[in-house]
Amino acid sequence: MTEFTATPVQLDTEAELDxxxxxxxxxxxEFYAEGCPLCQAMGPVLGNVARSTAVAIGLVNPRDDLELVDRFEIQSVPTLVLFRAGEPIATRADGFLGGDEVVAFLEANAPVTVADGD
Known part of the structure; x- marks a missing residue:
């Protein structure tokens, strides 16, 4: 059974992310950078998505961790990576996304999990 949290979780290290x-x-x-206005604007959106779906949401700032950046092919921030069973299954790196866009992304790639949160 997975632990559910209704708020995004800050992940400070690669071990915490894993x-x-x-x-x-x-x-x-969400892979983000401090001082990035688009990343900061995603915070409230992801909080709402966490409360309205059964998808756990984590936040990680890869800072100068080039291995982490390479591992998930982060080329811009904010980047959203969706995982199922420990594996990345979809990525969005389109800048700011509204709540409906994030939920649509989740529904397209993990519909059963999104429906569970309604």
Whole structure:
């Protein structure tokens, strides 16, 4: 059984990220940078998505961790990576997304999990 949280979880290290991904059947992780206005604007959106779906949401700032950036092919921020069973299954790197766009992304890639949160 996966632990459900109704708010995004800050992940400070690659080990925390890996544990978060493994702990949840389905999770969405935002890769962000401090000082990025688009990333900051995503915060409230992801909070709303966390409360309205059964998808666990994590936040990670890869900072200068080039291995983490390479591992998930992060080329811009914010980048959203959707995981199922510990594996990345979909990515969005389109800048700011509204709540409806994030939910549509989740529904397209993890519809059963999104429906569970309604």
């Amino acid at each position: 544990a978060f991904i493994e702990r949840h059947e389905c999770s969405l992780v």
